[in-house]
Amino acid sequence: xxxxxxxxxxxxxxxxxxxxxxxxxxxxxxxxxxxxxxxxxxxxxxxxxxxxxxxxxxxxxxxxxxxxxxxxxxxxxxxxxxxxxxxxxxxxxxxxxxxxxxxxxxxxxxxxxxxxxxxxxxxxxxxxxxxxxxxxxxxxxxxxxxxxxxxxxxxxxxxxxxxxxxxxxxxxxxxxxxxxxxxxxxxxxxxxxxxxxxxxxxxxxxxxxxxxxxxxxxxxxxxxxxxxxxxxxxxxxxxxxxxxxxxxxxxxxxxxxxxxxxxxxxxxxxxxxxxxxxxxxxxxxxxxxxxxxxxxxxxxxxxxxxxxxxxxxxxxxxxxxxxxxxxxxxxxxxxxxxxxxxxxxxxxxxxxxxxxxxxxxxxxxxxxxxxxxxxxxxxxxxxxxxxxxxxxxxxxxxxxxxxxxxxxxxxxxxxxxxxxxxxxxxxxxxxxxxxxxxxxxxxxxxxxxxxxxxxxxxxxxxxxxxxxxxxxxxxxxxxxxxxxxxxxxxxxxxxxxxxxxxxxxxxxxxxxxxxxxxxxxxxxxxxxxxxxxxxxxxxxxxxxxxxxxxxxxxxxxxxxxxxxxxxxxxxxxxxxxxxxxxxxxxxxxxxxxxxxxxxxxxxxxxxxxxxxxxxxxxxxxxxxxxxxxxxxxxxxxxxxxxxxxxxxxxxxxxxxxxxxxxxxxxxxxxxxxxxxxxxxxxxxxxxxxxxxxxxxxxxxxxxxxxxxxxxxxxxxxxxxxxxxxxxxxxxxxxxxxxxxxxxxxxxxxxxxxxxxxxxxxxxxxxxxxxxxxxxxxxxxxxxxxxxxxxxxxxxxxxxxxxxxxxxxxxxxxxxxxxxxxxxxxxxxxxxxxxxxxxxxxxxxxxxxxxxxxxxxxxxxxxxxxxxxxxxxxxxxxxxxxxxxxxxxxxxxxxxxxxx
Numbered sequence: 001x002x003x004x005x006x007x008x009x010x011x012x013x014x015x016x017x018x019x020x021x022x023x024x025x026x027x028x029x030x031x032x033x034x035x036x037x038x039x040x041x042x043x044x045x046x047x048x049x050x051x052x053x054x055x056x057x058x059x060x061x062x063x064x065x066x067x068x069x070x071x072x073x074x075x076x077x078x079x080x081x082x083x084x085x086x087x088x089x090x091x092x093x094x095x096x097x098x099x100x101x102x103x104x105x106x107x108x109x110x111x112x113x114x115x116x117x118x119x120x121x122x123x124x125x126x127x128x129x130x131x132x133x134x135x136x137x138x139x140x141x142x143x144x145x146x147x148x149x150x151x152x153x154x155x156x157x158x159x160x161x162x163x164x165x166x167x168x169x170x171x172x173x174x175x176x177x178x179x180x181x182x183x184x185x186x187x188x189x190x191x192x193x194x195x196x197x198x199x200x201x202x203x204x205x206x207x208x209x210x211x212x213x214x215x216x217x218x219x220x221x222x223x224x225x226x227x228x229x230x231x232x233x234x235x236x237x238x239x240x241x242x243x244x245x246x247x248x249x250x251x252x253x254x255x256x257x258x259x260x261x262x263x264x265x266x267x268x269x270x271x272x273x274x275x276x277x278x279x280x281x282x283x284x285x286x287x288x289x290x291x292x293x294x295x296x297x298x299x300x301x302x303x304x305x306x307x308x309x310x311x312x313x314x315x316x317x318x319x320x321x322x323x324x325x326x327x328x329x330x331x332x333x334x335x336x337x338x339x340x341x342x343x344x345x346x347x348x349x350x351x352x353x354x355x356x357x358x359x360x361x362x363x364x365x366x367x368x369x370x371x372x373x374x375x376x377x378x379x380x381x382x383x384x385x386x387x388x389x390x391x392x393x394x395x396x397x398x399x400x401x402x403x404x405x406x407x408x409x410x411x412x413x414x415x416x417x418x419x420x421x422x423x424x425x426x427x428x429x430x431x432x433x434x435x436x437x438x439x440x441x442x443x444x445x446x447x448x449x450x451x452x453x454x455x456x457x458x459x460x461x462x463x464x465x466x467x468x469x470x471x472x473x474x475x476x477x478x479x480x481x482x483x484x485x486x487x488x489x490x491x492x493x494x495x496x497x498x499x500x501x502x503x504x505x506x507x508x509x510x511x512x513x514x515x516x517x518x519x520x521x522x523x524x525x526x527x528x529x530x531x532x533x534x535x536x537x538x539x540x541x542x543x544x545x546x547x548x549x550x551x552x553x554x555x556x557x558x559x560x561x562x563x564x565x566x567x568x569x570x571x572x573x574x575x576x577x578x579x580x581x582x583x584x585x586x587x588x589x590x591x592x593x594x595x596x597x598x599x600x601x602x603x604x605x606x607x608x609x610x611x612x613x614x615x616x617x618x619x620x621x622x623x624x625x626x627x628x629x630x631x632x633x634x635x636x637x638x639x640x641x642x643x644x645x646x647x648x649x650x651x652x653x654x655x656x657x658x659x660x661x662x663x664x665x666x667x668x669x670x671x672x673x674x675x676x677x678x679x680x681x682x683x684x685x686x687x688x689x690x691x692x693x694x695x696x697x698x699x700x701x702x703x704x705x706x707x708x709x710x711x712x713x714x715x716x717x718x719x720x721x722x723x724x725x726x727x728x729x730x731x732x733x734x735x736x737x738x739x740x741x742x743x744x745x746x747x748x749x750x751x752x753x754x755x756x757x758x759x760x761x762x763x764x765x766x767x768x769x770x771x772x773x774x775x776x777x778x779x780x781x782x783x784x785x786x787x788x789x790x791x792x793x794x795x796x797x798x799x800x801x802x803x804x805x806x807x808x809x810x811x812x813x814x815x816x817x818x819x820x821x822x823x824x825x826x827x828x829x830x831x832x833x834x835x836x837x838x839x840x841x842x843x844x845x846x847x848x849x850x851x852x853x854x855x856x857x858x859x860x861x862x863x864x865x866x867x868x869x870x871x872x873x874x875x876x877x878x879x880x881x882x883x884x885x886x887x888x889x890x891x892x893x894x895x896x897x898x899x
Contacts, residue, residue, distance in 0.1 A: 007442035008072040009045040015079045040129040047141035071128045084611045087635035169352030177210045190322040194334035197345035200389030200518045203327040222293040229453045232302030234310045300328045347386020360395035376407045448523035448531045449546040457512045463639045467591045467614035570594040608633035620644035632657040639663040656680035667691045686711040698726040715739035740766040746774040761786040790814040803828035815839040826854040836862040
């Protein structure tokens with residue numbers, strides 16, 4: 001709670017200290033009150049670090065912090081209204097409004113009325129802050145140095161891929177599960193094996209160890225993996241099982257024998273989303289019929305037997321020996337679903353926990369130098385009660401630290417003494433959380449707004465943090481807020497708050513990850529009811545600020561009427577337009593509105609009243625045809641997501657008025673994005689254009705515009721013919737991704753000789769007209785770090801000038817059947833660390849030794865198996881995943897951030 005209040009306090013003080021607000025306060029006569037608010041907030045902020053540590057055992061202090069957070073939110077909202085007026089003024093200047101109109105911070109309103117209204121709001125905030133500040137001394141809160149907890153010792157990023165050699169103490173468990181999987185049950189053809197244990201114990205890890213075992217792969221004709229979590233929706237699960245099956249369908253049986261309906265799904269997986277319930281169930285029955293399959297249903301919570309029976313009926317057509325492996329925390333679930341004896345997973349032995357702890361805490365061979373630390377470490381391990389997640393969390397906290405006081409502090413931290421439920425490990429996780437600097441605590445707490453098992457990606461999470469203003473402004477003007485967000489994610493990953501990192505080859509700017517359930521529970525406990533899932537049975541506390549709405553109806557509407565400070569609304573399921581209109585009317589201080597699960601023909605024009613809105617997601621709405629003109633009043637909007645809006649005819653003509661827009665993702669039926677529309681968005685950092693079937697050109701007459709654009713992604717635009725005229729003026733462009741544009745040529749006959757770029761990443765996928773790399777790429781000779789070419793059927797060779805790309809670190813050529821040669825002097829690419837060649841048959845027929853001679857200096861070489869028969873001749877790929885921050889190295893970012 002305190003960390004959220006602390007972050008808002010920082011924002012309020014930054015706004016009040018800005019030159020803009022100093023001018024506003026003088027011009028409107030608010031200087032005195034705003035100064036008093038600033039002094040109060042500064043005094044309270046100074047004790048918030050101490051308040052956060054003491055709140056766990058003091059209910060009155062927790063109440064005081066809740067009331068403080070509410071008042072700080074009110075203060076932020078008032079100041080944000082002034083910010084909006086400033087933006088409105090800037091829009092009128094850009095549009096050439098008269099000086100008379102520009103004189104005011106707004107138009108269309110009575111300035112005296114506005115002044116009166118704002119004076120009343122400011123006075124209310126000041127009086128509430130006075131009351132709260134008067135109670136501060138009752139809690140004996142100490143002043144704490146602001147940077148006391150801001151030291152961020154870096155370590156190599158961790159990841160959570162299941163590597164059998166890195167799993168400790170589960171060999172016997174795996175053997176027993178394997179025995180159960182291989183057994184024949186004479187009484188039934190499909191058996192269900194439940195694995196039960198508390199969260200974080202390693203149930204999923206054990207299931208993965210068994211699932212990926214070579215013996216299992218060869219024993220079952222079909223393997224499927226589905227994460228179930230709390231929503232046991234049979235239709236959804238049926239689709240997920242089919243998706244998983246299609247992904248692995250060619251492992252152990254011939255595709256030609258499949259029914260036509262399944263063959264269609266293999267060719268086009270998008271068909272699955274449009275199938276009705278009966279069709280989906282029919283396809284699943286067809287797929288499983290007479291096949292020996294293994295299905296893992298991971299993290300099941302459902303205790304409704306009838307729902308399980310509905311799903312079970314679809315799965316019983318497999319052949320003898322088929323197995324369903326279920327992981328759950330709830331023994332009741334095991335009783336409902338299981339057909340064999342439940343496998344109750346126990347905690348690791350103390351010795352195994354200690355082995356894991358030592359492995360994750362010390363560098364190899366260093367532990368024997370510190371016998372005292374080993375003794376303290378054993379006491380810490382005992383408190384983890386055999387739970388691997390708790391062990392790894394604390395180990396990452398102490399990695400490479402040899403100061404006994406730090407180890408003793410972890411061992412003796414008073415949070416261990418607080419009451420906890422049986423089997424809970426939140427105290428263990430809370431210790432690690434307490435070591436985070438305040439800005440990371442705040443960002444972590446906001447992650448509770450997302451549901452369990454949510455697949456985060458760095459773009460979405462950074463935009464969410466950005467919308468709520470919790471990314472600290474960098475001191476270095478060359479570092480963007482998005483870079484800061486990436487740094488935050490890396491820190492949280494390295495401290496095991498996120499896991500299961502998945503980073504696409506040659507897409508180092510984009511990666512996905514998850515949060516373990518226990519860590520998510522920790523985030524919820526930190527948020528203290530600030531986030532809530534809304535159903536008909538929910539009971540919402542007044543302090544809820546972030547909503548995920550799962551159901552609709554009068555019960556939901558009634559609950560929403562209790563709330564007043566809502567900043568986030570996520571429509572997690574299809575919702576009626578009436579509920580959306582009600583939310584817009586009631587919650588005027590929204591920062592995030594996610595309608596990506598909704599389908600409606602018309603977006604209410606009242607959307608323009610949400611002047612505080614930063615993030616609007618309308619993606620995948622296939623029926624919306626146009627956006628209301630009022631959306632252009634959202635001058636504070638930073639992210640607009642319109643990808644998948646396949647019937648959207650065009651963007652609003654005044655979209656240039658959304659002058660704060662940093663990220664735009666769009667699908668449209670229009671033939672050209674005019675310079676007067678997107679080309680005028682000077683704040684834009686990232687532009688994604690996908691599935692625009694009619695699009696022939698991006699912009700015309702763009703000179704001097706989009707000078708801040710760093711990322712351009714274009715895909716599935718079959719009519720697009722050229723890009724060079726577009727990118728010519730994108731002087732800040734660092735990342736260019738081009739996918740599936742069959743008419744696009746990157747080497748125009750009238751190729752721009754004056755085209756100068758500083759690209760750092762270039763990805764080209766499915767460009768049949770690409771034969772050679774464009775000459776203009778040489779202008780990025782000193783900056784290009786990552787190059788990927790995939791599925792380009794006519795790409796023949798890398799150019800002889802390729803060795804001029806002195807900064808190139810990764811190079812991947814995949815499925816290019818005409819690719820046949822490497823240039824001379826490849827050894828000049830001294831920065832090259834990874835080189836992948838896959839499915840390039842013409843090159844494969846070349847002498848293997850000749851190819852290897854040219855790239856012998858590259859540490860990590862990955863040739864497909866058909867290309868290279870010599871096992872072990874190439875270097876093994878490093879297991880560590882490094883996440884690339886475009887334009888900056890970690891040291892520069894870290895130094896800049898902590899100045």
